[in-house]
Amino acid sequence: MENKHHELKKGLLPRHVQFIALAGMIGTGIFKGSSDTLNIAGPSVIFTYLIGGLLLFIVMAALGEMAIAFPNHNVQLLLYRAFGFKLSFITGWLYWINWTIVITVELLAAGSFLQFWYPSTPLWLLSLICAAVIIAINLFPVKYYGELEFWFAGIKIIALVAFIILGAFIIFGILPSDIEEPLANYTAHGGFFPHGIGGMLSAFLVVMFSYGGAELIGVAVTETKDAERVMPSIIKGAVWRVIIFYIFPILIICGIMPWNSVTGQDSPFVQVFNITGLPGAAHVMNFILLTAVLSAANSGIYATSRTLFSMAKSGVAPEGLMKTSKNGIPIIGLMITTLCLLVGVFLAYISPSNIISYLMTIPGFTIMLVWIGICSAHLKLRPHYKVKPSFQVKWFPFTTIIAAVALSLIFIGFILTPNNLIGSTVSLIIVGMLVVLSFIAKKK
DSSP states (O other): OOBTTOOOOOOBOHHHHHHHHHHHHSSHHHHTHHHHHHHHHGGGHHHHHHHHHHHHHHHHHHHHHHHHHSTTOOHHHHHHHHHOHHHHHHHHHHHHHHHHHHHHHHHHHHHHHHTTTOTTSOHHHHHHHHHHHHHHHTTSOHHHHHHHHHHHHHHHHHHHHHHHHHHHHHHTTSSOOSOSOGGGGGTTTTOSSTTHHHHHHHTHHHHHHHHTTTTHHHHHGGGBTTHHHHHHHHHHHHHHHHHHHHHHHHHHHHHHSOGGGOOSSSOHHHHHHHHHTOTTHHHHHHHHHHHHHHHHHHHHHHHHHHHHHHHHHHTSSOGGGGOBOTTSOOHHHHHHHHHHHHHHHHHHHHOTTTHHHHHHHHHHHHHHHHHHHHHHHHHHHGGGOSSOOSSOOTTTTHHHHHHHHHHHHHHHHHHTOGGGHHHHHHHHHHHHHHHHHHHHSOOO
């Protein structure tokens, strides 16, 4: 039986929203992508994560301010209000494509973690099983989804804290290990900047992919109770937590093992525990990594289905996507996302060794465009607030302009980088197609 009113239910509590955003940010980007960023930049990648974190804070603050000024508006609706149909159409569909690819990456990463225990089982089959699990979870009412995601995210946050504490004990000699002079790893093997400033800047694409998911707060706001009251504390808490959960683990990894010994086969986290020789620790960590990426994929399913619902409501997507189940779940949007995930699993069947690395570059581009859109909407909408929000970005418009310019420069830089040819080509083709479709599509 379908919900005739086509409405989402406000079943999310503040702690749910905070952890949904953290779940979207703490996934493959840190647990699997950290091996890529370390290979690109070495220990200097810490500065990349710091700079990216500052940009993240500005974008999140702008989003939170607009969400308070315009209640029940998520990212796509805010862009519609700021720039009208065409840009809202492009950004909305781009965001959906972004998260569909992210979910695929998270599921493939989950499959690769399962291969730690089942090495002979093909990646595509393990990823398909993981997909079936998270799709089933998203069929439940949103309050149950929020509660489950809260505990999912809680597991990986506890694991990261434990990893940081255990790693620090090993580095400072509190726990015995076979590692000689761990602090020397920060400057040995080519120094702290082994590939120079260029290497540090080159890591931005994976870092932006990693931080993508923070804007889920702007998606979940339409299903959050007392959103105006709790949004400022949710945003501040999410930003400082994610910076800590990225920078400290990277410091630990670089201290315990040489950055150039990080492989893409296993997660650096599992490699660290293998090196320390703690019995069973690698298996425990691999299980935690598995729950972490499933949690991020779970958040992605939420994001895609709600984005399609929002676009249908504002007239930039077919009206049929507004159909909800009796539990208030956008069921048609969920089904469409599921079909796209099957395509991703098929790609894993064709190219299991390279598929994760190829797909990870695309969301880095798309999330930067969405963040640039958020900053631009903030600049456009601030003068038109009917009521001054209780939470506002400091030093407006300079902070927002700085973030928009920095993100634009990063985006242009990666388009011009030869190593990103496949990702940038695919991303530009996607954007070009959406621009053409925005002129063809009719505003409802």
